[in-house]
Amino acid sequence: MIDSSLRWVDDRLGIAKGGRTFLDKIFPDHWSFMLGEIALYSFVVLLGTGVFLSLYYIPSAHEIVYHGGYLPLQGQKVSEAYASSVGLSFDVKSGLLMRQAHHWSADIFLGSIAVHMARVFFTGAFRKPREFNWIVGVTMLLLGIVNGFLGYSLPDDLVSGTGIRIAYSILESIPLAGSYLGTFLFGGNYPGNGIIIPRFYLLHILIVPALIVGLLAAHLGLLVKQKHTQFKGRGKTEHNVVGSPMFPTFMAKTTGFLFVTTAVTFILAGFAQINPIWQFGQYEPFQISYAVQPDWYMGWLDGALRIMPSWEFVGWGHTIPLEVLLPAVIFPGIIFNVFFAWPFIEARHTNDLAYHNLLDRPRDRPKRTGAGAMMLMLMFMVFGASSTDVLANFFQVPLNSVLWFFRIAVPLIPVITYFVTVKICEEMRGAEGIGKRKPPNVVHRSASGEFSTVPAEARPGDGHEELEAVPVPAFIDMVPADLATGPGIRRVMR
Amino acid sequence: MSDESPKAPSLAPVSLEDPHLQPYAKHPGRAEALAAAAMVIGFLGFIGFGITYWISDQTQWEAATLGGGMLALGVGAIAWGKYLMPQGPFVEERHDFHSTEAERDAMTAAIVERGGMVVQRRKVLGGLFALGSTAMGVVIAFPLIRSLGPKPATSRQATNTDTSLFATNWKENSQLVTADGRIVKVADLDVGGVLTVFPKGHEGSSPDQTILIRLAQIGPDDPPFQLESPGRTDWGVQGYVAYSKMCTHLGCPVGLYQKLTQQLVCPCHQSIFNVASGCIPEFGPAPRPLPQLPLKVDAFGNLRSQSGYQQAIGPGFWERP
Numbered sequence: 001m002i003d004s005s006l007r008w009v010d011d012r013l014g015i016a017k018g019g020r021t022f023l024d025k026i027f028p029d030h031w032s033f034m035l036g037e038i039a040l041y042s043f044v045v046l047l048g049t050g051v052f053l054s055l056y057y058i059p060s061a062h063e064i065v066y067h068g069g070y071l072p073l074q075g076q077k078v079s080e081a082y083a084s085s086v087g088l089s090f091d092v093k094s095g096l097l098m099r100q101a102h103h104w105s106a107d108i109f110l111g112s113i114a115v116h117m118a119r120v121f122f123t124g125a126f127r128k129p130r131e132f133n134w135i136v137g138v139t140m141l142l143l144g145i146v147n148g149f150l151g152y153s154l155p156d157d158l159v160s161g162t163g164i165r166i167a168y169s170i171l172e173s174i175p176l177a178g179s180y181l182g183t184f185l186f187g188g189n190y191p192g193n194g195i196i197i198p199r200f201y202l203l204h205i206l207i208v209p210a211l212i213v214g215l216l217a218a219h220l221g222l223l224v225k226q227k228h229t230q231f232k233g234r235g236k237t238e239h240n241v242v243g244s245p246m247f248p249t250f251m252a253k254t255t256g257f258l259f260v261t262t263a264v265t266f267i268l269a270g271f272a273q274i275n276p277i278w279q280f281g282q283y284e285p286f287q288i289s290y291a292v293q294p295d296w297y298m299g300w301l302d303g304a305l306r307i308m309p310s311w312e313f314v315g316w317g318h319t320i321p322l323e324v325l326l327p328a329v330i331f332p333g334i335i336f337n338v339f340f341a342w343p344f345i346e347a348r349h350t351n352d353l354a355y356h357n358l359l360d361r362p363r364d365r366p367k368r369t370g371a372g373a374m375m376l377m378l379m380f381m382v383f384g385a386s387s388t389d390v391l392a393n394f395f396q397v398p399l400n401s402v403l404w405f406f407r408i409a410v411p412l413i414p415v416i417t418y419f420v421t422v423k424i425c426e427e428m429r430g431a432e433g434i435g436k437r438k439p440p441n442v443v444h445r446s447a448s449g450e451f452s453t454v455p456a457e458a459r460p461g462d463g464h465e466e467l468e469a470v471p472v473p474a475f476i477d478m479v480p481a482d483l484a485t486g487p488g489i490r491r492v493m494r
Numbered sequence: 495m496s497d498e499s500p501k502a503p504s505l506a507p508v509s510l511e512d513p514h515l516q517p518y519a520k521h522p523g524r525a526e527a528l529a530a531a532a533m534v535i536g537f538l539g540f541i542g543f544g545i546t547y548w549i550s551d552q553t554q555w556e557a558a559t560l561g562g563g564m565l566a567l568g569v570g571a572i573a574w575g576k577y578l579m580p581q582g583p584f585v586e587e588r589h590d591f592h593s594t595e596a597e598r599d600a601m602t603a604a605i606v607e608r609g610g611m612v613v614q615r616r617k618v619l620g621g622l623f624a625l626g627s628t629a630m631g632v633v634i635a636f637p638l639i640r641s642l643g644p645k646p647a648t649s650r651q652a653t654n655t656d657t658s659l660f661a662t663n664w665k666e667n668s669q670l671v672t673a674d675g676r677i678v679k680v681a682d683l684d685v686g687g688v689l690t691v692f693p694k695g696h697e698g699s700s701p702d703q704t705i706l707i708r709l710a711q712i713g714p715d716d717p718p719f720q721l722e723s724p725g726r727t728d729w730g731v732q733g734y735v736a737y738s739k740m741c742t743h744l745g746c747p748v749g750l751y752q753k754l755t756q757q758l759v760c761p762c763h764q765s766i767f768n769v770a771s772g773c774i775p776e777f778g779p780a781p782r783p784l785p786q787l788p789l790k791v792d793a794f795g796n797l798r799s800q801s802g803y804q805q806a807i808g809p810g811f812w813e814r815p
């Protein structure tokens with residue numbers, strides 16, 4: 001059956017040769033290669049749950065009187081967008097599960113991209129020839145953050161509406177173009193003529209996801225063409241890849257992983273409430289909820305805005321709101337430009353033009369590792385600064401002290417982190433046998449009370465690396481007689 | 495497939511007993527039992543989800559059954575792949591994917607020489623085509639960008655709040671009303687009370703949102719309420735003051751009033767404004783005081799504005815002088 005249909009397709013498309021090579025593609029067996037898979041699969045979950053949501057969500061600012069299943073809102077004037085989002089949570093069967101799964105998977109999506117990016121960075125996987133894929137990846141991160149913000153804005157609840165208001169003011173802060181960008185995008189001065197929700201909706205469910213899908217295809221295509229990187233190890237060189245074949249081993253594991261990622265998302269969606277918009281209420285531009293807080297991946301911008309001193313520039317008949325422009329436009333602009341340019345910055349610094357298929361241990365590149373740690377620390381600190389009020393409350397210290405702590409710590413601690421990390425890496429490089437798994441010892445006590453130690457039995461996996469890697473077999477010899485005569489077993493040369 | 499000689503020699507057949515083909519697990523039987531058990535649990539989970547959906551639509555049960563089912567099925571598949579499939583390791587050679595020097599030269603030549611030759615011969619056509627496409631690129635941007643929305647009114651005299659960043663609907667004598675249109679009277683608030691107000695006819699409008707605060711209990715015949723802000727001593731009336739509710743940082747409604755310290759706090763980025771001294775920002779990123787609305791009381795005891803705001807409200811922008 002498979003045989004004849006394959007023949008039929010191959011006659012027309014000639015897929016057998018490439019297909020076989022694809023099935024034999026080798027995937028390195030290292031846990032850190034899973035991080036990108038989490039990102040991929042949570043994107044799949046986003047697409048699936050997103051389609052479900054868009055069957056019920058109504059992208060309209062049109063005002064109606066609420067008559068749904070959530071009693072406290074009965075009879076209130078709300079927008080259709082808000083009413084339909086609350087409806088998704090209360091009136092559509094399984095709707096709440098899907099809404100929360102969509103929101104959780106957005107958080108997981110961006111989190112796993114960040115961690116995946118960190119592993120690519122710290123192991124030097126972005127070096128020649130993989131600079132394109134690094135750029136594609138950073139672009140997807142950017143689009144993911146944008147789409148997360150757009151989606152978060154759709155329900156038109158009090159918290160997300162405040163986010164849109166802030167976004168408008170950030171646009172407004174851009175010199176010369178700001179006011180124009182604002183009225184063009186919103187169809188008028190804030191809050192505009194109601195067009196912003198349909199526009200965000202179009203961007204959120206079609207344009208940005210389509211861009212991400214295209215980039216994803218490029219990302220994976222490049223991965224197949226350029227093949228995976230791998231850590232140094234027995235039999236692993238710049239000119240080969242050692243691991244498990246695409247079919248069947250990797251396919252089984254990765255399909256399982258798709259299920260596990262989805263499962264975790266849905267379990268979170270069912271048991272951990274996220275974004276309870278019915279508690280926040282309909283957005284009104286003159287109301288505010290005390291708990292204004294964006295999703296975690298926007299927190300760094302919020303933190304940067306909070307700790308910025310109030311340096312507005314006024315002169316020559318114009319105002320430049322530096323207290324907004326610097327933290328919310330220039331700062332993220334610099335960060336993303338550094339991200340995009342890093343492979344080239346590093347190559348220029350090291351004068352390294354060679355191909356790199358073997359990964360670095362982070363400790364072997366103290367400066368790069370230091371720079372990465374510095375960036376992570378910077379992000380962590382500005383993220384922390386987005387909860388100055390919570391921290392002040394929690395530690396019972398004045399808000400002012402917390403603010404000044406962050407104003408000093410945000411530029412300072414990352415720099416210290418750099419030097420400490422470089423130092424640690426250099427020490428680790430000097431130490432012998434570091435990073436190697438040490439065989440555990442088992443301690444025995446004899447009847448007479450004497451102690452003795454013997455090395456423990458090898459654990460499963462300990463012996464794994466000891467075999468010499470071989471090419472995926474073209475065919476298997478000595479198939480037992482009962483199998484060999486069965487259907488579908490043939491001996492073919494490649 | 496036949497026109498290529500098979501690269502057989504490097505791909506020797508592998509015997510079924512070859513260690514690379516043995517499962518990774520030491521006890522394949524146990525691994526198989528684990529995978530099977532997981533898959534059975536997965537199956538039961540999905541059945542459970544189906545039942546839950548029909549009989550109760552209870553979110554936690556749905557998550558537990560669907561999520562649990564997928565988790566178990568996924569664990570089963572991973573166990574199968576990790577412990578029961580050929581353990582390898584297998585290796586694949588990398589091949590250079592860059593082209594040879596000759597191929598690169600050929601491509602460059604095709605572009606530079608073949609293309610160059612064509613352009614050299616018909617320079618005018620090349621120029622005209624470039625001109626045409628540039629013009630198209632520019633005019634296509636008009637509908638794409640310019641149609642999106644109205645131009646902002648950048649003059650300070652503009653009065654339409656739909657397009658002007660300077661305008662509000664507060665005028666001389668505007669009557670103060672609440673968001674649902676109730677007229678605000680001088681007797682409405684006790685000391686420490688706050689209310690969000692709008693000019694009558696513009697209830698709920700974003701640029702007009704104004705916060706009315708009663709700082710002190712002062713009768714109509716008492717000496718006027720002294721504000722600490724110079725030049726604005728008579729902008730309050732009978733202990734009432736009113737300020738734009740739109741934060742000068744990023745436009746959030748400055749919604750929290752702290753009675754004891756007479757401070758307005760913006761919940762967005764914790765800017766703090768001192769109400770008694772003209773809403774000067776005392777803390778946080780807000781760069782400017784909240785603009786003040788001058789108040790008066792009419793013959794019926796209703797609060798009204800003496801005039802509109804005398805400066806642009808809200809966050810900073812380029813055209814703001």
Ligand code: HEM
Nearest residue numbers: 050051053054057085103106147148151152154205209275
């Ligand atoms: C990068 C991909 C995506 C991200 C990061 C993302 C993120 C989000 C977030 C955070 C929300 C707010 C959810 C809430 O109400 O709590 C949301 C809402 C929504 N998303 Fe997405 N999303 C993505 C892709 C999609 C796609 C592909 C679709 C449709 C095909 C979609 C349809 C929707 C709809 C209809 C809503 C509003 C539903 C509601 O909350 O009532 N999303 N999205």
Ligand code: FES
Nearest residue numbers: 741743744760763
């Ligand atoms: S909007 Fe008020 S402090 Fe940022």
